[in-house]
Amino acid sequence: xxxxxxxxxxxxxxxxxxxxxxxxxxxxxxxxxxxxxxxxxxxxxxxxxxxxxxxxxxxxxxxxxxxxxxxxxxxx
Amino acid sequence: xxxxxxxxxxxxxxxxxxxxxxxxxxxxxxxxxxxxxxxxxxxxxxxxxxxxxxxxxxxxxxxxxxxxxxxxxxxxxxxxxxxxxxxxxxxxxxxxxxxxxxxxxxxxxxxxxxxxxxxxxxxxxxxxxxxxxxxxxxxxxxxxxxxxxxxxxxxxxxxxxxxxxxxxxxxxxxxxxxxxxxxxxxxxxxxxxxxxxxxxxxxxxxxxxxxxxxxxxxxxxxxxxxxxxxxxxxxxxxxxxxxxxxxxxxxxxxxxxxxxxxxxxxxxxxxxxxxxxxxxxxxxxxxxxxxxxxxxxxxxxxxxxxxxxxxxxxxxxxxxxxxxxxxxxxxxxxxxxxxxxxxxxxxxxxxxxxxxxxxxxxxxxxxxxxxxxxxxxxxxxxxxxxxxxxxxxxxxxxxxxxxxxxxxxxxxxxxxxxxx
Numbered sequence: 001x002x003x004x005x006x007x008x009x010x011x012x013x014x015x016x017x018x019x020x021x022x023x024x025x026x027x028x029x030x031x032x033x034x035x036x037x038x039x040x041x042x043x044x045x046x047x048x049x050x051x052x053x054x055x056x057x058x059x060x061x062x063x064x065x066x067x068x069x070x071x072x073x074x075x076x
Numbered sequence: 077x078x079x080x081x082x083x084x085x086x087x088x089x090x091x092x093x094x095x096x097x098x099x100x101x102x103x104x105x106x107x108x109x110x111x112x113x114x115x116x117x118x119x120x121x122x123x124x125x126x127x128x129x130x131x132x133x134x135x136x137x138x139x140x141x142x143x144x145x146x147x148x149x150x151x152x153x154x155x156x157x158x159x160x161x162x163x164x165x166x167x168x169x170x171x172x173x174x175x176x177x178x179x180x181x182x183x184x185x186x187x188x189x190x191x192x193x194x195x196x197x198x199x200x201x202x203x204x205x206x207x208x209x210x211x212x213x214x215x216x217x218x219x220x221x222x223x224x225x226x227x228x229x230x231x232x233x234x235x236x237x238x239x240x241x242x243x244x245x246x247x248x249x250x251x252x253x254x255x256x257x258x259x260x261x262x263x264x265x266x267x268x269x270x271x272x273x274x275x276x277x278x279x280x281x282x283x284x285x286x287x288x289x290x291x292x293x294x295x296x297x298x299x300x301x302x303x304x305x306x307x308x309x310x311x312x313x314x315x316x317x318x319x320x321x322x323x324x325x326x327x328x329x330x331x332x333x334x335x336x337x338x339x340x341x342x343x344x345x346x347x348x349x350x351x352x353x354x355x356x357x358x359x360x361x362x363x364x365x366x367x368x369x370x371x372x373x374x375x376x377x378x379x380x381x382x383x384x385x386x387x388x389x390x391x392x393x394x395x396x397x398x399x400x401x402x403x404x405x406x407x408x409x410x411x412x413x414x415x416x417x418x419x420x421x422x423x424x425x426x427x428x429x430x431x432x433x434x435x436x437x438x439x440x441x442x443x444x445x446x447x448x449x450x451x452x453x454x455x456x457x458x459x460x461x462x463x464x465x466x467x468x469x470x471x472x473x474x475x476x477x478x479x480x481x482x483x484x485x486x487x488x489x490x491x492x493x494x495x496x
Contacts, residue, residue, distance in 0.1 A: 007345070008213040014352045021359035028436045031363055038356045045349050049342065054235040058223065059247045059266055069266050074223070074246055 010045045014038060090164040097162045097169065106132075106156050106171070107179065113150045115141075121148055125156055125171065134158070136173040144176060153179035185289075192294045193319055201301045201323050208306040208325045214274035214338050216243045218267040218305070219331075220260060223248045226281035227310065227331035234335035239342055245270055251280035256290035264299040276303055277334045278320065279310030291318035300324055310334035365459060369467060459483040460491070 017038040021031060058074040078084075084092075108125035115121050119138030124131050134156065136148075148154075157175040162168070196202050221227040228246055235242050247266045249259035260278065267276050278300060280287070290296060291311050300307050300323045309324035310331040321327040328334035460468040460480050468480055474493045482489045 008211075011345075011348060011352065014356065018352060018355040018359050021356070021363055026363070028367060031360070032436065032439065035356070035360045038360075042349065042353050042356065045352075049346055049349065054232055054240050054242055054244065056228070056232060056244045056246060059218075059245050059270065061262075061266070063269075067269065068271055069269055071245060074228070074244075 007045055007048045010041045010048070014041050014045070017041070087164070090162075090167045093167060094162040094164055097160050101159055103157055103159050103174070106158070108154070108156070110148055110150060110152050110154055113148045115147070121173075123148060125154070132171050133169070134171045134173050135161070136176070140174045146178070148176065155179060155182060189292045189319060192292065192297070193322070195294065196297055196301075196319065196323060201297065206301070206325075210306050210308065210326060210338055211274045213340060214242065216245065216270075216273050217338055218245045218247060218270060218273045218276040220247045220249055220263040220267060220276065220278040221280055221331070222251045225251065227277075227279055227312070230281065230330070230332045231277065231335040234332050235339060238336065239339035242339060245273065251290055252287040253290075257293035257296050260290060260293075260296050261299040264303055268302075268304050273305050275306045275308060275325075275338055277308045277310055277328075277331065277338060278324070279308075279312060279328070279331050279334060281312050281331065288316060288318050291320035294319075296320055297323045308334040308337055365467060369465070372465065 017034050020026060021034055021038070026034075056074040057071040060070045060072060062070045064070055106125060108127045111124045111126055111131070113121070113123040119141060121136040121141050122134070123136075124133050126132070136144075155177045156171065156173045158171050158173040161170050161172040163170065193202075200206070219228060219231060223246060228244075231244065235244065245267075247263040249263035250256045251260070264276070264278070267273060288311060291309070297319045300309070300320055306325040307323075308326045308328050309318070309321045310328045310333065311318050311321060312330050317327070326334075326337055328337055460474075460482055462468055462473070462478075462480050468474060474480070476493050476495045479490060479492045482491050
């Protein structure tokens with residue numbers, strides 16, 4: 001399942017990485033590590049964006065053992 | 077002025093008058109006092125509406141009258157919704173009424189709403205500081221509405237367009253009628269028990285003003301305020317603001333708009349990702365360029381400084397040598413050998429450090445190359461430099477007539493600026 005919330009984290013981190021890479025005094029080793037992470041995050045973000053269908057569930061007035069309501073796919 | 081030859085028939089006059097009166101006359105609310113109220117056995121009502129200055133005859137046909145909750149009562153103040161209608165046989169005008177609301181009822185319900193509003197205000201539930209922001213990337217959204225209505229379908233349509241991949245959790249509740257407030261309160265309690273919900277849309281598709289009552293209910297307002305996740309109200313009415321709208325964290329006019337508030341637009345986010353990719357490659361590329369430049373300069377400086385020190389040492393040794401007696405020459409020769417050895421050791425050490433740094437740069441550059449599908453490196457990037465090898469970054473650095481070089485993928489091209 002896609003989790004757009006972590007997409008938000010990815011984008012925030014990417015912005016942070018770009019900002020830090022733009023700092024001239026960054027040590028080369030750190031720059032390399034940051035760049036590698038940036039590329040990875042970029043890939044993940046693109047994968048997350050290319051994701052799935054909207055899922056529609058109906059919440060029933062019945063509860064599972066853990067106290068959360070049961071859900072079933074909603075017939076349209 | 078018309079001549080007698082062109083005289084109209086009465087019927088034509090009546091027809092034209094009818095058109096003039098009826099065409100483009102929107103359904104209109106009129107307030108006044110009911111007089112001469114008569115109900116015919118056919119089920120139609122005939123009456124007049126008047127105020128201090130005027131009076132208009134009205135009809136209410138059986139079909140509309142059957143929806144009346146209380147019979148029309150002589151002498152009461154009412155709001156009538158209707159349109160003028162001209163009866164051609166008599167050219168008589170009547171206001172054709174489709175809906176009646178007793179003014180007392182309007183006043184009473186408005187007062188009741190105002191009382192609830194004051195209570196909510198006193199309890200701080202309308203405080204703007206209470207408003208919670210909607211998470212920018214919601215993935216699980218609860219929807220409290222009637223599954224029989226259009227709201228769910230509207231929200232799904234918007235979600236498919238803007239942000240597919242979201243999960244909607246629909247909690248069914250009547251949104252009009254006497255049972256609506258209790259069902260909405262129960263549904264909101266269900267939402268509170270769902271896991272990891274980002275926000276909740278409470279609302280219904282469009283409808284008349286009568287249907288808004290549930291969203292002015294005090295228990296519903298308090299349940300919205302108590303909801304553990306941000307609530308978007310979507311009562312489906314552009315004009316009337318309900319108490320639920322005031323208590324909700326965000327007010328949307330319709331369920332579609334609520335979905336737009338709750339979900340980011342995929343195209344915006346894609347654009348942002350693309351821009352971040354370009355910035356990332358750009359930042360890395362300029363970092364490599366900068367380091368390469370700096371490395372070049374450091375190498376030169378190191379070389380010059382070292383040489384200078386050796387020369388100075390040599391001069392000193394020679395000077396001392398010259399002044400000293402030849403007998404001491406041997407003692408001087410020893411430091412000289414040390415210096416030579418030092419020179420031999422120092423140079424490889426520096427060489428090694430330079431080589432290491434070059435290696436790092438090479439790896440970074442190699443990675444940039446390998447990632448070429450993402451970026452633009454090696455596809456027409458060129459670096460302009462002046463005669464001293466400094467990278468030119470601003471238009472001001474390109475004076476007309478000046479020369480510089482362009483470093484491209486396979487070599488260096490001399491260039492002259494024609495005009496800036």
